[in-house]
Amino acid sequence: MKRIAAAGAAFVAALAAYAAWTVTRPYAAFTGAANVDIPKRTGTRQIARLLVAHGVLRDPFPFLLLKAVRPSARLQAGEYRFTRPASPAEVFDRIARGDVHFHEFTVPEGSNIFDVIRIVSKLGFISENEIRSAVHDPGPIRDLAPSAASLEGYLYPSTYRVTRQTTARQITRMMTDQFRKVWAKLDRRLPVHEAVTLASLVEKETGLASERPLVASVYRNRLRLGIRLECDPTTIYAALLEGRYRGAIYRSDLASEHPYNTYRHAGLPPGPIASPGEASLRAALDPPASEFVFFVAKGDGSGGHRFSTTLAQHTAAVAEYRRGRQIKQARALP
Structure with missing residues (x-):
């Protein structure tokens, strides 16, 4: 009986060691870079399949194992960019933290709404029609400039960081919010x-x-x-x-x-x-x-x-x- 118990304990220890090894070992076959877009309400199994399909993980088992031992972890939607081999644990932690990839765009001083449409649409995930509709909606500055026909002049020139989930109207809101911050600190002698x-x-x-x-x-x-x-x-x-x-x-x-x-x-x-x-x-x-x-x-x-x-x-x-x-x-x- 003692031998059976000892064998069982050894097996459990070996299984635990294997599990620890498999979730902490970087996937050496990963090369280049991969962007993985996880839509909202995507289940754990589907996330694991996406990671395997993009070459980030070798197989889904270690990722699913991590979710089993950490059931309270919330895997968050978003776009994740991987540029080096990572272990399943590292990948899991990034997605649980919501460490999503940010896209930057810069609007130079003196840009007009036509420039903003061109710059934002180049991000690749917001269409020209979406950003065109947003910049022609003066709603975000209606309280400041009731007569404004569009957001021309109020899309403050700066560098902005957005995610793939950011909408065109969220972008124009960010830009007009930045204008408000700058305007608030000026000596406002004119309307x-x-x-x-x-x-x-x-x-x-x-x-x-x-x-x-x-x-x-x-x-x-x-x-x-x-x-x-x-x-x-x-x-x-x-x-x-x-x-x-x-x-x-x-x-x-x-x-x-x-x-x-x-x-x-x-x-x-x-x-x-x-x-x-x-x-x-x-x-x-x-x-x-x-x-x-x-x-x-x-x-x-x-x-x-x-x-x-x-x-x-x-x-x-x-x-x-x-x-x-x-x-x-x-x-x-x-």
């Missing part, structure tokens, strides 16, 4: 829609941080004096909205009666034309005092502009810009 609209013009006009306050001062001065803004980016945006932008501004664009064309309509356009960053928002809210009412690109490759207080100064600056372009074109000829 939000007016400030964001002006800041979006500043953002699109110059890429130089040092120039943003000056550009904002030019527009504030022109608004105060009743001079049309004649902002090229608004004309481009009008063409984009009508689906007729051809990569350059034509006379027909300048003559367009579209509400966003500030060559034809005085005052600010009906809304933002892009997502401004914090620096442009600050410039729009508190521009420096100046008498500048004109500016034109230097055309020297610096990205800078010449600012003028009179039409005569501006005309001379425009002539210099055109001469510079002609010289460059002549040098480019064979």
Whole structure:
């Protein structure tokens, strides 16, 4: 009897040792990388089969064994990325923790809703139609900007991390929430829609941080004096909205009666034309005092502009810009 008991104990010990070995041994045959998408309400057996099918585990038994000895562990839905051999225990723990794979996307300052649609749809799990519908729903900022027709200007430029389960509307909510955080810490001297609209013009006009306050001062001065803004980016945006932008501004664009064309309509356009960053928002809210009412690109490759207080100064600056372009074109000829 003692021998039988001893044999039984030895067998149990051997079985336990084998179980411990099989659940802690990395699957050496795994190579490359694998993304495993576990839908909601997927059972343990199906999860194990998915892991085997993707080459993460050799067979389902060790994974099922772990669930049997840890029945309270909740295996969570999501996308999991594996890039090295892992033991069944490591795989099980990751899924129990919900250590899902995150996808990153970056929306640069000055991006408009067309850019956001393109950037987000490139993630591969949100369609263009889904994100297009979301960015055209102003619901997330209705309390801030009741007159907003879309989320243009309020999709704050930054880097975001999302999972495969994140929806298009959750993404736009994340982006507008980030806008709220930035807006809350600013000296809010203008109504939000007016400030964001002006800041979006500043953002699109110059890429130089040092120039943003000056550009904002030019527009504030022109608004105060009743001079049309004649902002090229608004004309481009009008063409984009009508689906007729051809990569350059034509006379027909300048003559367009579209509400966003500030060559034809005085005052600010009906809304933002892009997502401004914090620096442009600050410039729009508190521009420096100046008498500048004109500016034109230097055309020297610096990205800078010449600012003028009179039409005569501006005309001379425009002539210099055109001469510079002609010289460059002549040098480019064979």
